[in-house]
Amino acid sequence: MKHLLSAGDLSRAEATRILDTAEELLSVAQRPIKKLPTLRGRTIVNLFFEDSTRTRISFEAAAKRLSADVINFSAKGSSVSKGESLKDTALTLQAMGADAVVIRHGASGAPHQLAHSEWTRGAVVNAGDGTHEHPTQALLDAFTVRKHLADDGGTGDLEGKNITIVGDVLHSRVARSNALLLHTLGAKVTLVAPPTLLPVGVDAWPVETSYDLDASIEKADAVMMLRVQAERMNAAYFPSAREYSRRYGLDMSRMNRLQDHAIVMHPGPMNRGMEISADVADSPRSVIVEQVTNGVAVRMAVLYLLVGGQTDQPNSEEETA
Amino acid sequence: MTDYLILGASLLGGDPADLVVRDGVIASLGADTAAPREGVALETIDATGLIALPGLVDLHTHLREPGREDAETVRTGSRAAARGGYTCVHAMANTDPVADTAGVVEQVWRLGHEAGYCDVQPIGAVTVGLAGERLAELGAMAESAARVRVFSDDGKCVSDAVLMRRALEYVKAFDGVIAQHAQEPRLTEGAQMNEGILSGELGLQGWPAVAEEAIIARDVLLAEHVGSRLHVCHLSTRGSVEIVRWAKSRGIDVTAEVTPHHLLLTDELVRSYDPIYKVNPPLRTADDVQAVREGLADGTIDIVATDHAPHPMEDKECEWAAAAFGMLGLETALSIVQQTMVDTGLIGWERVAEAMSAIPARIGRVADHGRPLAVGEPAHIVLYDPGASQVVTPSDTASLSRNTPYAGRELPGRVVATFLHGRPTVLEGELVEKVTA
Numbered sequence: 001m002k003h004l005l006s007a008g009d010l011s012r013a014e015a016t017r018i019l020d021t022a023e024e025l026l027s028v029a030q031r032p033i034k035k036l037p038t039l040r041g042r043t044i045v046n047l048f049f050e051d052s053t054r055t056r057i058s059f060e061a062a063a064k065r066l067s068a069d070v071i072n073f074s075a076k077g078s079s080v081s082k083g084e085s086l087k088d089t090a091l092t093l094q095a096m097g098a099d100a101v102v103i104r105h106g107a108s109g110a111p112h113q114l115a116h117s118e119w120t121r122g123a124v125v126n127a128g129d130g131t132h133e134h135p136t137q138a139l140l141d142a143f144t145v146r147k148h149l150a151d152d153g154g155t156g157d158l159e160g161k162n163i164t165i166v167g168d169v170l171h172s173r174v175a176r177s178n179a180l181l182l183h184t185l186g187a188k189v190t191l192v193a194p195p196t197l198l199p200v201g202v203d204a205w206p207v208e209t210s211y212d213l214d215a216s217i218e219k220a221d222a223v224m225m226l227r228v229q230a231e232r233m234n235a236a237y238f239p240s241a242r243e244y245s246r247r248y249g250l251d252m253s254r255m256n257r258l259q260d261h262a263i264v265m266h267p268g269p270m271n272r273g274m275e276i277s278a279d280v281a282d283s284p285r286s287v288i289v290e291q292v293t294n295g296v297a298v299r300m301a302v303l304y305l306l307v308g309g310q311t312d313q314p315n316s317e318e319e320t321a
Numbered sequence: 322m323t324d325y326l327i328l329g330a331s332l333l334g335g336d337p338a339d340l341v342v343r344d345g346v347i348a349s350l351g352a353d354t355a356a357p358r359e360g361v362a363l364e365t366i367d368a369t370g371l372i373a374l375p376g377l378v379d380l381h382t383h384l385r386e387p388g389r390e391d392a393e394t395v396r397t398g399s400r401a402a403a404r405g406g407y408t409c410v411h412a413m414a415n416t417d418p419v420a421d422t423a424g425v426v427e428q429v430w431r432l433g434h435e436a437g438y439c440d441v442q443p444i445g446a447v448t449v450g451l452a453g454e455r456l457a458e459l460g461a462m463a464e465s466a467a468r469v470r471v472f473s474d475d476g477k478c479v480s481d482a483v484l485m486r487r488a489l490e491y492v493k494a495f496d497g498v499i500a501q502h503a504q505e506p507r508l509t510e511g512a513q514m515n516e517g518i519l520s521g522e523l524g525l526q527g528w529p530a531v532a533e534e535a536i537i538a539r540d541v542l543l544a545e546h547v548g549s550r551l552h553v554c555h556l557s558t559r560g561s562v563e564i565v566r567w568a569k570s571r572g573i574d575v576t577a578e579v580t581p582h583h584l585l586l587t588d589e590l591v592r593s594y595d596p597i598y599k600v601n602p603p604l605r606t607a608d609d610v611q612a613v614r615e616g617l618a619d620g621t622i623d624i625v626a627t628d629h630a631p632h633p634m635e636d637k638e639c640e641w642a643a644a645a646f647g648m649l650g651l652e653t654a655l656s657i658v659q660q661t662m663v664d665t666g667l668i669g670w671e672r673v674a675e676a677m678s679a680i681p682a683r684i685g686r687v688a689d690h691g692r693p694l695a696v697g698e699p700a701h702i703v704l705y706d707p708g709a710s711q712v713v714t715p716s717d718t719a720s721l722s723r724n725t726p727y728a729g730r731e732l733p734g735r736v737v738a739t740f741l742h743g744r745p746t747v748l749e750g751e752l753v754e755k756v757t758a
């Protein structure tokens with residue numbers, strides 16, 4: 001594994017290895033000194049073309065706990081809005097000797113382009129690209145599901161587990177990555193959304209789809225609510241925020257129909273009162289805060305496996321002179 | 322002045338014959354030996370194994386001048402055209418300023434004439450500034466020195482049904498045609514690639530086939546209603562082919578074009594997220610490619626037009642969503658038609674001559690292009706070697722831009738010589754540097 005661009009690129013063995021590594025690294029967070037020397041001397045750049053404080057600080061914490069040097073590069077105003085181009089930014093980072101670039105970008109495919117260009121030699125980690133993918137979110141979600149639902153103290157597999165993902169699948173990179181990864185790990189994924197918010201061609205995905213949340217909720221072992229932007233109603237994806245909430249929101253009455261062991265997830269940031277009610281978000285079934293904790297461990301695992309496993313590091317040695 | 326004796330060229334892929342080119346016309350044809358004229362040089366070209374076609378006519382070229390001379394000029398674009406075997410190109414109106422007045426179309430026409438590499442026939446905008454709000458002065462452009470007969474807002478769709486109806490009606494006064502860029506704007510806001518399984522997977526906003534087909538369906542009905550002539554630019558989907566086929570069966574006066582890239586490339590290439598493959602209309606599925614090939618073979622699609630769209634490097638070396646739409650096409654068009662249509666047995670060279678010369682000239686009402694290879698006809702001739710092949714190298718282009726989607730591909734065929742009004746613009750595969758206008 002040279003880069004992490006798509007959850008679909010991960011085999012079951014690779015994904016499991018990341019989750020198992022994260023399991024080991026999770027304990028670091030419980031120590032008084034939350035640091036390992038693994039990536040000492042390595043430089044990791046957080047290249048964020050889009051605001052995302054929570055994802056950036058999660059990657060930052062992950063890199064720092066592995067003792068890497070972290071550079072945060074906030075490049076708001078990408079070439080889409082006529083700022084510095086992706087190419088020039090990448091060349092700059094390359095010249096500074098980045099061993100890995102964690103990239104968040106509003107344009108689908110930007111991490112793919114970066115990884116396949118001559119512009120950078122380091123590992124590229126997709127931290128969310130447009131409406132395409134967000135593979136580390138899927139990994140942390142899978143990790144969280146596994147901890148709660150899998151046998152062997154949360155280290156077994158997800159074979160046959162029912163995961164229901166609800167909301168704006170069309171625009172969601174979280175949904176794409178989760179559908180691919182959870183399928184790879186053996187789970188049964190159901191996407192629930194109004195027909196307008198399911199992509200054309202979703203029939204070809206390795207998932208089931210439904211327009212009816214009430215019909216899908218009882219079999220779910222985990223239900224993952226996606227953020228829905230109220231502005232979508234202006235583009236006629238749904239008539240009103242209230243109607244969306246009534247038909248596809250998770251409130252107490254729907255939550256009470258879940259199986260006893262089922263968990264409620266949300267990648268954040270939440271629109272309380274829209275796709276999830278406040279009392280559900282704060283209920284004991286909600287693992288939303290735990291997802292954040294697990295995010296750091298999973299991102300440590302990804303960085304460790306991508307950067308730490310390498311023996312020859314042309315970048316760091318050539319350019320320290 | 323030089324006369325040319327072309328020996329043993331296969332006329333439209335048929336029997337070999339000798340041609341004498343003299344005073345801008347084909348002076349004789351057949352197994353002939355031209356007697357040199359007093360004081361006039363006679364150059365002999367051995368065309369054994371080469372196919373002679375009438376000079377190609379492109380109904381859809383972006384020359385970018387005035388306004389984007391960093392991407393292409395009339396001169397560089399018409400040099401690229403000559404290398405591709407073209408002797409006449411129709412320059413699209415989406416320049417800056419827009420070619421929506423007699424002044425701008427005459428400027429483009431004059432620049433083409435001065436460059437001397439092919440006859441540049443400007444296309445006039447349908448609406449002022451391509452804004453889709455009110456008609457440009459179509460009559461003034463028709464009566465100008467540029468004699469505009471084709472009008473198009475290409476790049477944008479004349480989406481307002483009333484405006485489209487009026488435009489179709491109005492140009493009847495001077496035998497004009499509206500060349501529609503069929504793209505329903507609301508269905509394609511922010512669209513990036515063909516909508517289908519792949520767009521969902523890649524997270525790129527979908528460009529549904531229906532956005533093209535709905536406009537074509539509306540326009541053929543409008544053309545029927547008002548008894549006007551409609552030309553459909555770059556149709557790209559199976560549904561579009563079926564609508565045009567239906568319209569023709571009803572006797573509606575519609576013609577249609579397909580681009581070389583829609584004959585060859587599919588949306589699978591978008592997996593690379595390389596914006597070199599970003600184009601409007603987008604690359605479609607393999608099934609659509611099959612359908613447009615069949616449509617071109619059975620005459621539903623009348624012509625091949627390049628939609629040659631030069632862009633500077635920085636507009637393609639960026640994120641997919643930020644990149645410009647369009648790809649080069651003039652220098653590779655004939656090779657791609659050979660590969661996709663001739664070498665596959667779908668059509669012969671006579672049909673190639675129709676689809677790339679005679680019919681586009683007729684649609685554009687260009688009287689002295691697209692003529693048969695016959696005695697007394699204007700000497701616009703391409704000599705083409707179908708047995709050659711070449712690997713496309715982006716830097717090896719006469720265009721100012723490098724955005725060819727065929728880099729590294731081996732394509733069949735090679736243009737050996739192009740004659741415009743009896744004078745070579747290309748000889749032995751190379752541009753003639755000093756053309757006399």
